[in-house]
Amino acid sequence: MDGKRGLLIVFSGPSGVGKSTVRKLFMTNAHLNLVYSISMTTRKQRPGEVDGVDYFFVDQETFMKNINDGNLLEYAEFVGNYYGTPKDYVDKLRDEGKNVILEIEVNGAEQVLAKCPEAISVFLMPPSFEELESRIRNRKTEPEEVICKRLEKARREMNLLDRYSHVVINKDILLAAEEITKIIESYLKK
Numbered sequence: 705m706d707g708k709r710g711l712l713i714v715f716s717g718p719s720g721v722g723k724s725t726v727r728k729l730f731m732t733n734a735h736l737n738l739v740y741s742i743s744m745t746t747r748k749q750r751p752g753e754v755d756g757v758d759y760f761f762v763d764q765e766t767f768m769k770n771i772n773d774g775n776l777l778e779y780a781e782f783v784g785n786y787y788g789t790p791k792d793y794v795d796k797l798r799d800e801g802k803n804v805i806l807e808i809e810v811n812g813a814e815q816v817l818a819k820c821p822e823a824i825s826v827f828l829m830p831p832s833f834e835e836l837e838s839r840i841r842n843r844k845t846e847p848e849e850v851i852c853k854r855l856e857k858a859r860r861e862m863n864l865l866d867r868y869s870h871v872v873i874n875k876d877i878l879l880a881a882e883e884i885t886k887i888i889e890s891y892l893k894k
């Protein structure tokens with residue numbers, strides 16, 4: 705293989721913290737050479753989401769087949785749905801020298817960090833739990849029962865941040881994106 709293999713960056717944080725907003729911002733820095741790994745999920749498509757861009761939306765049977773065929777680098781169940789990272793795509797991009805971002809929850813992150821100890825891990829924290837709750841509620845895309853489960857899950861996720869090598873607080877999306885850019889740059893220099 706010519707050149708250097710791309711970095712693998714695991715990016716986590718509780719539901720509603722603003723991960724995808726911050727991620728889209730730091731991905732605009734072309735010099736970071738980042739590519740987003742599109743996950744597979746059994747969750748229903750939200751308005752505005754595009755199949756093959758935000759996720760590959762699949763049914764449970766297709767997801768199970770992908771697990772059994774060993775196609776997933778990691779997978780987890782999150783509030784009643786499955787989410788997983790297609791392995792071949794990540795490997796191909798890294799072999800091409802691209803730096804790959806996995807925006808995944810904590811159980812999947814743990815699997816990736818065990819399999820790929822070279823991975824960089826970043827956890828995005830809300831400034832407070834109250835702020836997180838209001839962000840999840842304002843999204844108005846889920847019923848109350850799902851909101852409560854996501855909040856409960858967020859509390860548990862926030863207790864696991866010591867697994868990550870970098871923790872960034874999302875007080876301001878621009879500053880958070882800048883902080884993550886600097887973290888990635890520090891690895892690119894190595």
Ligand code: 5GP
Nearest residue numbers: 743744779780782787788789807808809812
């Ligand atoms: P949402 O339903 O809000 O899009 O995602 C729920 C949670 O699943 C988020 O924390 C998101 O980062 C995580 N997630 C998305 N894709 C994957 C994946 O491929 N694997 C794992 N383990 N988590 C994922």
